[in-house]
Amino acid sequence: xxRLSEVAESFxxxxxxxxxxxxxxxxxxxxxxxxxxxxxxxxxxxxxxxAVWEKTISIIGKDMIYIDKWNWAGGGNWRLMEARxxxxxxxxxxxxxxxxxxxxxxPLTRKWGGSVSLGNTSLRCSIMxxxxxxxxxxxxxxxxxxxxxDIEEREAEKVVVIGFNxxxxxxxxxxxxxxxxxxxxxxxxxVGVIEKRGFLFMDFIDNQVFIPLYAFRSSFGFxxxxxxxxxxxxxxxxxxxxxxxxxxxxxxxxxxPPAAEDDxxxxxxxxxxxxxxxxxLGIWVVGIGLTLLAFIVGxxxxxxxxxxxxxxxxxxxxxxxxxxARRASILxxxxxxxxxxxxxxxxxAFPIAQTxxxxxxxxxxxxxxxxxxxxxxxxxxxGLLGIAVGVSIVVGLLAGILPAIKASGLxxxxxxxxx
Amino acid sequence: MAQHIIEIVNLVKKYxxxxxxxxxxxxxxxxxxxxEYVAIMGPSGSGKSTLMNMLGCLDTPTSGTYFxxxxxxxxxxxxxxxxIRNREIGFVFQxxxxxxxxxxxxxxxxxxxYAGLKSEVRRTRAIDALTKVGLADRMDHRPNELSGGQRQRxxxxxxxxxxxxxxxxxxxxxxxxxxxxxxxxxxxxxxxRGGNTVILVTHEEDVARHAHRIIRLRDGxxxxxxxxxxxxxx
Numbered sequence: 138x139x140r141l142s143e144v145a146e147s148f149x150x151x152x153x154x155x156x157x158x159x160x161x162x163x164x165x166x167x168x169x170x171x172x173x174x175x176x177x178x179x180x181x182x183x184x185x186x187x188a189v190w191e192k193t194i195s196i197i198g199k200d201m202i203y204i205d206k207w208n209w210a211g212g213g214n215w216r217l218m219e220a221r222x223x224x225x226x227x228x229x230x231x232x233x234x235x236x237x238x239x240x241x242x243x244p245l246t247r248k249w250g251g252s253v254s255l256g257n258t259s260l261r262c263s264i265m266x267x268x269x270x271x272x273x274x275x276x277x278x279x280x281x282x283x284x285x286x287d288i289e290e291r292e293a294e295k296v297v298v299i300g301f302n303x304x305x306x307x308x309x310x311x312x313x314x315x316x317x318x319x320x321x322x323x324x325x326x327x328v329g330v331i332e333k334r335g336f337l338f339m340d341f342i343d344n345q346v347f348i349p350l351y352a353f354r355s356s357f358g359f360x361x362x363x364x365x366x367x368x369x370x371x372x373x374x375x376x377x378x379x380x381x382x383x384x385x386x387x388x389x390x391x392x393x394p395p396a397a398e399d400d401x402x403x404x405x406x407x408x409x410x411x412x413x414x415x416x417x418l419g420i421w422v423v424g425i426g427l428t429l430l431a432f433i434v435g436x437x438x439x440x441x442x443x444x445x446x447x448x449x450x451x452x453x454x455x456x457x458x459x460x461x462a463r464r465a466s467i468l469x470x471x472x473x474x475x476x477x478x479x480x481x482x483x484x485x486a487f488p489i490a491q492t493x494x495x496x497x498x499x500x501x502x503x504x505x506x507x508x509x510x511x512x513x514x515x516x517x518x519x520g521l522l523g524i525a526v527g528v529s530i531v532v533g534l535l536a537g538i539l540p541a542i543k544a545s546g547l548x549x550x551x552x553x554x555x556x
Numbered sequence: 557m558a559q560h561i562i563e564i565v566n567l568v569k570k571y572x573x574x575x576x577x578x579x580x581x582x583x584x585x586x587x588x589x590x591x592e593y594v595a596i597m598g599p600s601g602s603g604k605s606t607l608m609n610m611l612g613c614l615d616t617p618t619s620g621t622y623f624x625x626x627x628x629x630x631x632x633x634x635x636x637x638x639x640i641r642n643r644e645i646g647f648v649f650q651x652x653x654x655x656x657x658x659x660x661x662x663x664x665x666x667x668x669x670y671a672g673l674k675s676e677v678r679r680t681r682a683i684d685a686l687t688k689v690g691l692a693d694r695m696d697h698r699p700n701e702l703s704g705g706q707r708q709r710x711x712x713x714x715x716x717x718x719x720x721x722x723x724x725x726x727x728x729x730x731x732x733x734x735x736x737x738x739x740x741x742x743x744x745x746x747x748x749r750g751g752n753t754v755i756l757v758t759h760e761e762d763v764a765r766h767a768h769r770i771i772r773l774r775d776g777x778x779x780x781x782x783x784x785x786x787x788x789x790x
Contacts, residue, residue: 140670140672141672142668142669142670142671142672142673142674142675142678143669143670143672145669145675146666146669153657154657157657452653453655455653456653456654456655457666457670458638458641459612459614459641459647459653460641460642460647460666460667460670460714461638461639461641461642461643461667461670461671461718462638462670463634463635463638463639463670464634464635464638465635466670548615549614550609550614550615553614553649553653
């Protein structure tokens, strides 16, 4: 092992030699710079994605289960699900009547590709028919006004709770409460606005409007329409109990024979987590691939310049050996130099990465007005900087090892003779 | 025999040149004592450079033994050789061989760095050595800011700083003008008088006449090994 005095000397030499060849050193680190920038960008993207995802899921509700004909996350056999019988209004009502463990049991039906209009303009949206207790879920929380009431539900009043995007488009600067919009040609009075919920992949959620079930029936009918049932478990702990109870009731309501599989799907936010994990993995694979490539190119550059450095300094190595430098001292000297080269790369990369991250976030929020981007940090996480420094030092050591071995193995007599 | 620093017995060094074997040293036996002042002479090709590399522990022999202060150098590995060079030998080269980007002080400190000494100790001892060679006022100059004679003085200071058993000088005046060369030879004389062991490797009679003992090599063998009663060690 090299002694402390030798390591300190090595640092001094490395700094001096890098300073003499400043431009060369900086150019050499280009590959490492790209590598570190990529590492940081990838890490930031994933942490941003996680933040957005966490927010989305928490808004929709981690404690919600939706019984539906379809598996929302896209899993399962599509043909089998297509062949399932619709979940009828009566079945949804029966489940609501039997459920005991859930805090809320909420029948829901929807018209996809519907539209709402104000004056001459119309907006495409999903029209949801549901009951008043949807307002008790986090998905039904209003930012303005209120959810429709029990009485409004029973009386099939023409009232509507609109999603955030509808408000933003129709009433950007004024309160929409008590204003009227038309759904299927019928005027509905706006009683509430649901707070912004959709992020990134789930933007459609803010394009929904909610009307009382019976109002929905009079406008669109229940015929040939499959219902879903939202179950609010109240806590993540209760999910298993609620799920098991719901499955039991549904099988009995729909007369599923004991050995047969369920003819309905259980949708939970957990299922979307799987999706998110796949996306995450995709970014990792692509990101790591690119990063690896950059670091390989970078380390070849570093290795090359270190070989040049060894050749240029053969005489110096000879002198050092003559006056007592051991193999380890010379080895340490060149390894320290190559890892410092990489460290310079990392130091150049940080401001670049931060600028990219900061401006990407700024552009997304302020220019492209992507609300989801607001939950993403405009700063590179400190932990990532640590990882990038560590990785670049390791790359430097790996790139420097062969040139350093060459230098440490030089014969002092021959090295002294070189010019 | 008391006080033998160097004991060389039947030393042989041969090189492979293609299929040919070239003997740089054929059979050299030699002892050197403490506080001797020796010149090793010989024309080019006589093996004097090879002998110097052997004496300086820069190279190991093909056969024969080399004891340095009782340690068998001929069987040492690279790191042991480096360590013995560091502790026991002070080199002075014809071309000075200073590190161009380091100051005089840093150059002189360097052997102490590899000896693992603390920086305060290194500094004190390096300043002492530079003062001894008369360069106390040039410590922060780099080699290119110094004259040839001053550079060689820095090199001598570097050789001295570890208090080595021998000072091994290879054509130390070869790159200097006559006057400066004489100054450097005077410095070696001073070192010898101060108790140091000095080995000069040279082909110049003018340089060798300072020594008390002159060993002449020819074709890899010792041709003569004589005392020099007329030594002019000044």
